[in-house]
Amino acid sequence: MATPPIHPTTLAPLTREQLLRAYRQMKTIREFEERLHVEIQTGEIPGFTHLYSGQEAVAVGVCELLSDADYIVSTHRGHGHCIAKGCDVVGMMKEIYGRHDGLCKGKGGSMHIADFDKGMLGANGIVGGGQPLAVGAAIACRNRGDGTVSIAFGGDGSSNQGTVFEAMNLAVVLKVPALFVWENNGYGEHTGADYSVGSRDIAGRCRGFGMPAEVCDGSDFFAVFETMGRMVSRARAGQGPAAVEARITRFFGHFEGDPQLYRAKDETKRLRESMDCLKIFRARVTAEGWLEAGELDAIDSEVLALIDRAVAEARASSPPAEAELYADVYAEY
């Protein structure tokens, strides 16, 4: 029941259904994070949390190119990647609340959400910890020979890690379908990327390892989708690793509670006006006549209801039983 494409991208034409779905995914991530920002202040959510608001077009622009058989490896700022890859939103919320019926039984938390049925191999609390894992999953893709790919999400922060350099080189040496997505949001923790990334050119670094790399506007879903689409296609065709550096911003701090003293006072306010991927997407699809504003409004309402339900269910659920402390350290011991 495929409908004809209405947005003629160079490689992967988008149908109406795909556009609606992309919007819904981005909106779900946004509302999930904005709601967490509020709920965290009640003190009910344990630990600390890194929000993805502002970067939605990257996760969704990448993951809309993938199927459940493709892999992603995520970061400490992973909620957006999880939702974009299809993780259950209610299960995620329960996990972040530390509930027994969370996606990882309340034993992972915000930084350790995984869903193997969806090809989501895990968020990661270690900056630069995921890229080597993605190369390993890419070896599995190559050996299966089924055209699947493995994506490593990382930020400007992890682009400085030695583990990442090792991983990129190994991917090129083995010519496996590993793709490195760099979400350059301008800050690694509380330090500017213009300070910490010596060359100020993450894509250029990737080219130095011998893979093609392109820069795109991370606030534009279509730019991410098309740029990444080219890289995914060549990887599926056995042409090896590639990278995309998406220039983007985050609307919140490094973690919740971060006073963000390293940012100009009106910076996030300004960026919410100029670099909001949802506004940019909505303006484009309505101006082009691809979608009606009313359709998007309807999605907005449905998403808000979903997030309300996720929070209500998470709050009503119970913590893991104490015996769970000892479970699943090993498959057998």
Next chain:
Amino acid sequence: MPIKSMRDAINDALHLEMARDPSIIVLGEDVSGGAGGTSGEREASGGIFGVTKGLLPRFGDHRVIDTPISESAIIGAAGGAALAGLRPVAELMFADFVGVSLDQIFNQLAKFRYMFGGKTNCPAVIRLAMGAGMNMGAQHSQTMYSMLTSVPGLKVVIPSNAYDAKGLMITALRGNDPVLFFEHKALYPRKGEVPDGAYTIPFGEASLVREGEHVTVVALARMVPFAEKAVDALAKEGITCDLIDPRTTSPMDEDTILESIENTGRLVVVDESNPRCSVASDIAGMVAARGFHSLKAPVQLVTAPHTPVPFARELERAYVPSPTRIEAAIRAVMKD
């Protein structure tokens, strides 16, 4: 029964299991060797200690993967491959190199199953060549297993002979947890009876190498043949020992050690590691907690000193616990 070296016994295990299970891959520095270069000769190495010989010609370069010298990427790739359905065997070459890959071992592979709520296994085997005795200096001679035994989620295997090495490796390759498989370099050429076919040895079951009544001696890896010498020499004087080789330190067969101490009341632990927070101190602590009332004498620990491994022959000989020191410790524990 065929006689094989420990090197060939482990090689046997890899050949048999790779033929049986197409999901097993081997990766590491020079596991084959000869990729690139000017001669074009593949399998120029077969593993720096020859343990992976013959795998590349038989199984091809999608399953026998030479990597750059990038330990984090090797171990990380093994972890990612395991999450994606393969059974990787990663060679770290020298156990000392665990330092440049440690995050991937203890923060990633060890924790996947637990922190993801039991929804995945991580069946990766990491091979590490360890131990002093070959004058390889401070960065190529350590044991490292004590540190890693303390990490929940990892299994730690430390064979002392060819027969055990093959059976334990096959168990590792058929299991579903990350396994650190420590191979003592000085034991690679040591020969023993090894059947040609596949067999498994369960983890967490110690081997009773000698039976006796006066002293319980627990030893690991190369310390097992050293302890055999000491125990056999003392047997001629009428001092007989239980010599226990735990074979795996995680899981650890505590019961076999405790049962032996109930009979002997005396314990000597021999461990090539440095003494602090070591397997030796771990066993001594376990016996103090669970077997104190059986003890007739203070526990004797025979370990390396709290120093790096020295280079000069004479110093390295003084560093490694010797059969003479083990014998002296057994005599000492008999005095009380």
